[in-house]
Amino acid sequence: MKLSLSSVYRSSNFPAILKSSAFSIPCRSFCFSSLSSSQTSVKAQIPLFLRPARCSATLHDLKKWHDWAKNLASSIGLTFEQSDNGPDSSLLCRELKWLLEDAVEDHTLLPLMGVQNDDKRVTMRAEVDELYNLWNQRIHERRPFQYIVGCEHWRDLVLSVQEGILIPRPETGHIVDLVSDVVSKDDELKVGVWADLGTGSGALAIGISRILGTEGRVIATDLNPVAVAVAAYNVKRYGLKEIIEIREGSWFEPAKDVEGKLSGLVSNPPYIPSKDISGLQAEVGRHEPRVALDGGVNGMDALLHLCDGAALFLKPGGFFAFEYQVSVR
Numbered sequence: 632m633k634l635s636l637s638s639v640y641r642s643s644n645f646p647a648i649l650k651s652s653a654f655s656i657p658c659r660s661f662c663f664s665s666l667s668s669s670q671t672s673v674k675a676q677i678p679l680f681l682r683p684a685r686c687s688a689t690l691h692d693l694k695k696w697h698d699w700a701k702n703l704a705s706s707i708g709l710t711f712e713q714s715d716n717g718p719d720s721s722l723l724c725r726e727l728k729w730l731l732e733d734a735v736e737d738h739t740l741l742p743l744m745g746v747q748n749d750d751k752r753v754t755m756r757a758e759v760d761e762l763y764n765l766w767n768q769r770i771h772e773r774r775p776f777q778y779i780v781g782c783e784h785w786r787d788l789v790l791s792v793q794e795g796i797l798i799p800r801p802e803t804g805h806i807v808d809l810v811s812d813v814v815s816k817d818d819e820l821k822v823g824v825w826a827d828l829g830t831g832s833g834a835l836a837i838g839i840s841r842i843l844g845t846e847g848r849v850i851a852t853d854l855n856p857v858a859v860a861v862a863a864y865n866v867k868r869y870g871l872k873e874i875i876e877i878r879e880g881s882w883f884e885p886a887k888d889v890e891g892k893l894s895g896l897v898s899n900p901p902y903i904p905s906k907d908i909s910g911l912q913a914e915v916g917r918h919e920p921r922v923a924l925d926g927g928v929n930g931m932d933a934l935l936h937l938c939d940g941a942a943l944f945l946k947p948g949g950f951f952a953f954e955y956q957v958s959v960r
């Protein structure tokens with residue numbers, strides 16, 4: 632089995648839903664505390680496209696870099712594809728275009744590259760030397776493109792990501808759709824307290840918080856301090872600090888105050904069987920954090936823990952959706 636950044640969670644992965652009916656007494660008396668969003672000193676990095684444009688380069692130098700990078704992308708893509716189902720040349724060339732767009736402040740100048748005005752300077756968010764470095768990392772180290780530019784476009788969000796946290800995958804968005812569906816039919820769920828356990832970049836917490844009503848709240852936990860810092864950054868950027876509270880710690884541990892009180896619970900836990908980690912595409916296996924991927928011997932360690940906890944933490948009628956992978960061989 633080959634798992635990749637673009638397909639690791641694709642097609643064979645699905646969100647599952649459980650409805651809690653184990654309790655008979657609805658419990659709604661709950662006071663939402665506002666703890667600090669992070670107990671860590673780790674700092675989230677600013678994505679390239681949000682950096683101030685303090686650098687500049689001539690169109691000539693920019694074109695020289697672009698030609699070099701494009702040649703590299705065109706010549707190496709097939710090797711990646713054949714070795715571990717990695718990005719092909721056309722995807723690498725698309726990434727190069729996105730990198731250029733994130734780095735150059737005024738995109739309307741890009742068509743002039745190589746055509747005229749060689750000495751014309753363009754305002755940039757990175758020096759050309761840095762672009763050489765970044766593209767070398769992309770090609771020679773297989774550093775994921777999302778870490779290179781510091782963000783991932785996920786649904787209608789642009790989330791900051793960096794080494795140390797999982798890059799959110801499109802498939803995970805199905806969980807947000809499921810939540811949207813269920814809260815549209817049940818006002819109780821809409822105004823309740825939800826939890827996103829193992830929040831990573833905060834993708835699910837942010838996606839869900841925008842579906843809940845103004846009284847809805849989300850607690851997002853992660854034991855990884857980098858995830859806590861990046862999720863807090865993303866939450867702040869989307870102006871959701873009043874709704875989402877990030878707490879550092881293992882699964883339910885930091886959310887003990889809401890035991891039996893949660894309206895809903897979502898999670899995309901690590902679920903790749905340990906033995907499959909070595910077969911992952913280089914972008915994933917070499918760069919994404921093992922703690923976000925490795926689900927133990929059969930991939931179910933975290934999931935079983937979450938299922939046990941869901942029975943305790945959900946209130947009657949509560950909703951639980953999680954992502955899991957069905958192994959296809």
Ligand SMILES: C[S@@+](CC[C@H](N)C(=O)[O-])C[C@H]1O[C@@H](n2cnc3c(N)ncnc32)[C@H](O)[C@@H]1O
Pocket residue numbers: 796797798799800803828829830831832833834835852853854855858880881882898899900901902922923924
């Ligand atoms: C597959 S990633 C999902 C990240 C994010 N929810 C997403 O969908 O993009 C799993 C996340 O669980 C976190 N995690 C792993 N073990 C954990 C634990 N014991 N307690 C809390 N979070 C944990 C990892 O740090 C990682 O952020």
